[in-house]
Amino acid sequence: MIRQYELVERVRGYDPGVDEALLNRAYVYAMRMHGSQKRASGDPYFSHPIEVAGILTDMKLDVDTIVTALLHDTIEDTDATRADIDQKFGTGIGRLVDGVTKLTRIELQSDQTKQAENFRKFFLAMSEDIRVLLVKLADRTHNMRTLHFIEKAEKRKRIAAETLEIYAPLAERVGLRAIKDELEDLAFIELHREVRDSICARLDYLGSEETETVEQIIEELGRVCAKNGVASAVSGRRKSPYSIWNKMQRKHASLEQLSDIMAFRVIVDSLEDCYKTLGIIHANYQVVPGRFKDFISIPKANGYSSLHTGVMGPRQQRIEVQIRTHKMHEIAEKGVAAHWNYKEGATDGQQPKWLNDLLEILESAEGPEDFLEHTKLEMYVDQVFCFTPKGDLIALPRGATAIDFAYAVHTDVGHTCVGTKVNGRIRPLATHLQNGDQVEVLVSRTSTPTPGWIDICATGRARAQIRRFVRQSARAEFLDLGREIISKAFRQADESFSEDRLAEVCGQFGAETAEDLLVDIGAGHQTARAVLQAVVPRLAGAANGEPVAALTDAGKTRKKQSAVPINGLTSGMAMHLAGCCHPLPGDRIVGIVTTGKGVVIHTIDCETLEIYHGEPERWLDVSWNTEEEESQQVGRLDVVLANEPGSLANLSTVIGHNKANIFNLKITHRNPDFFNLIVDVEVEDVRHLTTIIGALRASPVITSVDRARG
Ligand code: MN
Numbered sequence: 001m002i003r004q005y006e007l008v009e010r011v012r013g014y015d016p017g018v019d020e021a022l023l024n025r026a027y028v029y030a031m032r033m034h035g036s037q038k039r040a041s042g043d044p045y046f047s048h049p050i051e052v053a054g055i056l057t058d059m060k061l062d063v064d065t066i067v068t069a070l071l072h073d074t075i076e077d078t079d080a081t082r083a084d085i086d087q088k089f090g091t092g093i094g095r096l097v098d099g100v101t102k103l104t105r106i107e108l109q110s111d112q113t114k115q116a117e118n119f120r121k122f123f124l125a126m127s128e129d130i131r132v133l134l135v136k137l138a139d140r141t142h143n144m145r146t147l148h149f150i151e152k153a154e155k156r157k158r159i160a161a162e163t164l165e166i167y168a169p170l171a172e173r174v175g176l177r178a179i180k181d182e183l184e185d186l187a188f189i190e191l192h193r194e195v196r197d198s199i200c201a202r203l204d205y206l207g208s209e210e211t212e213t214v215e216q217i218i219e220e221l222g223r224v225c226a227k228n229g230v231a232s233a234v235s236g237r238r239k240s241p242y243s244i245w246n247k248m249q250r251k252h253a254s255l256e257q258l259s260d261i262m263a264f265r266v267i268v269d270s271l272e273d274c275y276k277t278l279g280i281i282h283a284n285y286q287v288v289p290g291r292f293k294d295f296i297s298i299p300k301a302n303g304y305s306s307l308h309t310g311v312m313g314p315r316q317q318r319i320e321v322q323i324r325t326h327k328m329h330e331i332a333e334k335g336v337a338a339h340w341n342y343k344e345g346a347t348d349g350q351q352p353k354w355l356n357d358l359l360e361i362l363e364s365a366e367g368p369e370d371f372l373e374h375t376k377l378e379m380y381v382d383q384v385f386c387f388t389p390k391g392d393l394i395a396l397p398r399g400a401t402a403i404d405f406a407y408a409v410h411t412d413v414g415h416t417c418v419g420t421k422v423n424g425r426i427r428p429l430a431t432h433l434q435n436g437d438q439v440e441v442l443v444s445r446t447s448t449p450t451p452g453w454i455d456i457c458a459t460g461r462a463r464a465q466i467r468r469f470v471r472q473s474a475r476a477e478f479l480d481l482g483r484e485i486i487s488k489a490f491r492q493a494d495e496s497f498s499e500d501r502l503a504e505v506c507g508q509f510g511a512e513t514a515e516d517l518l519v520d521i522g523a524g525h526q527t528a529r530a531v532l533q534a535v536v537p538r539l540a541g542a543a544n545g546e547p548v549a550a551l552t553d554a555g556k557t558r559k560k561q562s563a564v565p566i567n568g569l570t571s572g573m574a575m576h577l578a579g580c581c582h583p584l585p586g587d588r589i590v591g592i593v594t595t596g597k598g599v600v601i602h603t604i605d606c607e608t609l610e611i612y613h614g615e616p617e618r619w620l621d622v623s624w625n626t627e628e629e630e631s632q633q634v635g636r637l638d639v640v641l642a643n644e645p646g647s648l649a650n651l652s653t654v655i656g657h658n659k660a661n662i663f664n665l666k667i668t669h670r671n672p673d674f675f676n677l678i679v680d681v682e683v684e685d686v687r688h689l690t691t692i693i694g695a696l697r698a699s700p701v702i703t704s705v706d707r708a709r710g
Contacts, residue, residue, distance in 0.1 A: 001047045002054045004028075010057040011066055018063050022089070026067040029088065033078040041149040048142060049073055055138040059176070065131045068096040072135055075101045099132035100139070106436065133174065140167045141179055144186040160190035175303045178333050184242040192245070199241045214262060217313050221266060221281070221321070228280045233267045263320045267329050271296065277323050278307050285311035288318055296328075304332050386437045394439075400458040402429045406441040407462035414465055416443040430456040448473065475519055477574030481598055482522030485620060489528040495536055505534040522574055524593040527617040574598035581606035581709055582636045586686030591620035607709070634663050635689040636708035639677040639696070643670065647701040654699055655681055658692045678708060 002010075004027050011018045030049050037045035053069035067089060074080040075097060086094035144163055150156050164187040171180035188196050214236045225232040239262070266277055274296060291310025299305040306324040313319040324332065386394050386405060394408050402422070407414030419442040420427050433439060449466045457463050490497035502514040509526050511517035520526045533540045575591070581603040583589045591599040592612055599620055602609055612618050641647050655662055661682040669676035683689045689707065696705040 001043070002050050007050065007053060007057065007066070010054070011063060014057075014060040015063065022063060022067060023070075026070040026089065030070045030074060033074045033080050035078075037077065039146065039149070040151070041146050045073075045077070048146075051142045051145075052135065052138045055141055055179075056134065059134070061131070061134065064093055064096060065135060067093055068100060068131065069135050069138060071097045072100045072139060073104075076104050096129060096132055096135070099129060100135050102436065103132065103136045104139075130174065133170065134176075137167060137171050137174075137176060137179055141183060144183055147186065147190060156190055160187040163187045164191070175331065177304070181240050181242075185240060188242040188245070195245060196241050199244055203238055203241070203244075217264060217319065221264060224280055224284050225266065225268075225277055228276070230268055230273050230277050230280065232273075232277065235265050235267075237263050237265060239263060263322060265322045265324070265329075267324060267326055269325065271325060274307055274323050274325060278309060281309065281311060281321060281323075285313060287311055291320070296324075304328075306332065384433050384435050384437075386433050386435075386439050389438065389440050396433060397458050400433055401456050402427065402431050402433065402439060402441065403453055403457050404459040404462045405433060405439050406443075407457075407459065407465055409441060411465050413441055413443060414462060415449055415469055416445060416447050417441045418444045418447045429453075474574065478519045478522030478598060479515060480522070481574045482518035482520065484522075485528045485593070486518065486521055486531060489532045493532060493536065493539055495532070501535050502531065505531065508534055523598055524595040524618075527593070529617045576600050577633070578602045578606065578608065580608045582634060582680075582707075584633050584635050584683060584686040584689055585624045589622055589624070591622040593618045593620055605709075633683060633685070634680050635683050635686075637677075637679045637681065637689075637693070637696075638704075638706045638708045639675075639679050640703040640705075641675040641677060642701045642703060643673055643675055644701060647675075650699055650701050651677075651679070651696065654695050654702075655679075655692060658688075658695055660688065660692055674703060 004024065007027065008018075008020050008023050011023060012020070027050070031046045034044070034046040034049070039045050039048055049070050049072055052072060053066050056065055056069050071080075071085060071089070071093070075082060075085065082094055082098050085097050140163060143159070147156055147159060150159075163183050168180050168183040168187070171177075171183060185196075218234045218236050222232060222234045225234075266281075268274055268277055288310035291308065293308040296305045296307060305328050306322050309321050309323075310318060311321060384396050384398055384400060386396065388394065388409060394405060396404050396408060402420035403414065403417065405420070406417040417429065420429055420431065421440040421442065422431055422433065422437050424438070449469050451466070451470050453466050454463050457466065486502070487497040499514040499518075502517050506512065506514055506517040509517055509520065509531065511520055517526065517531065521528055521531060575598055577583055578600050583601050583603045588604040589601050590604055590609070591601050592609070594600050599622070601622060639651065641651060652662060662679060663682050664678075664680040666678045667675055668678055681689070681692065683692065693705050693707070696702050
């Protein structure tokens with residue numbers, strides 16, 4: 001375990017002006033808070049944050065990052081709170097520790113590695129400050145180093161797989177080459193120990209055979225450079241077992257078939273020397289075509305720069321040579337972090353310049369070698385990442401609602417959703433989701449989407465599915481309604497109805513099939529009478545007589561058996577309850593076939609009906625389907641209320657006592673003595689509404705109550 005003074009020494013080594021008191025305070029605080037907690041290894045828990053801090057001193061990170069590393073598990077694993085950290089170490093460090101804690105919680109929440117891509121993006125989106133991510137990577141590195149202490153094999157494998165899928169690519173992404181190699185190797189040991197052992201054994205064998213060769217190549221390359229006036233340090237490096245295995249799998253090749261197990265590195269003093277050395281090597285050895293890459297002119301997105309080339313070496317075998325300066329080498333090994341200047345620009349409360357530099361690099365165009373997708377922190381600001389209760393990650397655009405989430409899970413879930421729980425609490429479907437929300441969709445098999453959802457969705461997928469559903473169900477309803485209307489018209493004319501008879505005339509109405517014609521009738525694009533007359537031409541003469549399919553005064557001639565029964569209608573699309581008269585079950589009603597809308601239901605005494613007097617063919621006798629299960633309808637009341645304290649409360653109490661729900665309430669007029677209100681109440685039928693009106697009239701503060709008309 002690193003001692004307190006050692007840690008301070010390390011930081012002072014690269015940052016002489018470091019705030020030592022701050023480091024010491026954090027060290028002591030973390031030690032005290034973790035107390036007697038133990039790691040799986042049996043070590044005191046406190047050794048973990050210290051080792052994590054130690055890893056970050058290797059990257060020469062600023063004191064805030066080192067302090068964050070020391071404190072990184074205090075909020076999650078001890079009694080410490082964010083407020084404690086803020087108070088003792090300042091809000092800057094509090095924010096960083098909080099960020100790491102959030103990532104830790106996400107990590108605990110889900111064990112899905114198949115969504116690695118999403119997780120990597122999520123991590124970047126959540127790491128608003130890159131230092132949060134660096135601490136998390138160091139945390140994972142130490143956990144991997146001590147992975148073998150965990151007893152459950154299953155848990156070890158899961159952590160190793162997650163490391164390979166998520167953390168190693170993230171480390172590469174931010175240029176932490178050494179960390180990436182270590183994470184990969186540790187995970188490789190856990191997941192495929194035998195494969196790794198055999199690759200290592202094979203490499204050792206090949207290596208022992210070629211040790212002499214390698215030494216010779218190193219010596220010869222150095223000599224050639226020196227002869228041409230370039231001072232260089234040449235080294236030969238065996239590629240990592242994991243990268244070799246990866247390549248074997250990618251190329252379906254055996255170890256022997258891989259040409260460049262060895263990479264030679266020539267490190268020189270200056271940029272000019274890099275290109276000069278390249279020229280020297282190309283002049284002395286035969287170039288392997290297609291292997292030259294200039295990552296100095298075009299650095300990789302993570303800041304890596306070097307010249308790569310492939311040549312036939314001194315012994316006529318293919319070798320890879322990398323040429324770079326000392327500085328490029330350090331960046332390649334330790335990431336851009338190694339060259340940040342901590343003091344620069346950090347004084348005015350803005351992001352230090354080095355942070356901006358790194359962000360710039362992350363944002364820069366991806367190089368051809370970059371196996372990760374082009375990512376940058378800002379890129380995910382317009383996305384939110386939410387979890388299903390099982391921990392699956394769903395990525396949605398910012399502004400997405402629970403409905404979008406439901407459709408992202410499955411179309412059927414979307415179609416039947418009725419509500420949602422966000423982080424365990426019931427929320428409206430229109431709730432905008434936030435990063436990290438856990439979303440549970442509540443469904444009801446009998447529920448269906450409403451067109452209004454289209455406006456509260458942010459994803460094209462949800463909108464398209466809702467539109468499709470609405471279109472299809474509208475067609476189905478128009479079809480049923482059309483069949484109902486036309487068969488009634490046939491019955492009244494004493495003609496037998498069949499779809500075959502319709503099929504004969506559908507061409508006349510521009511419909512392809514009898515079914516299309518029925519839909520047109522239901523939607524009000526064709527009248528039942530016109531269709532009936534086309535099928536039975538002798539009825540054409542009756543055009544000026546009694547309307548065939550409709551009754552001008554449904555009230556007088558209403559026959560129960562000939563009326564079209566209408567159901568609950570709350571979500572009906574082919575039949576609507578008129579907004580002018582708000583018919584209720586029990587009211588005497590009539591349907592008006594309205595082009596494109598289907599049938600609109602009015603009460604018999606509704607004034608709006610006057611408009612349709614000249615068009616008897618639009619009228620349709622309808623009746624309430626009383627066998628339908630009870631459903632709630634909205635009745636509208638005109639209320640005049642005394643303007644005194646408690647009068648509104650009195651109104652709602654009376655309505656509540658009568659087991660009705662106020663659906664909407666609007667003040668239309670007010671003066672010093674009275675309010676005029678429109679009150680929409682959900683009631684079972686007209687009797688229910690009448691009861692409520694009676695009760696309201698009995699109240700002393702209510703001046704008058706009437707059903708709203710027209
Ligand atoms: Mn930790």
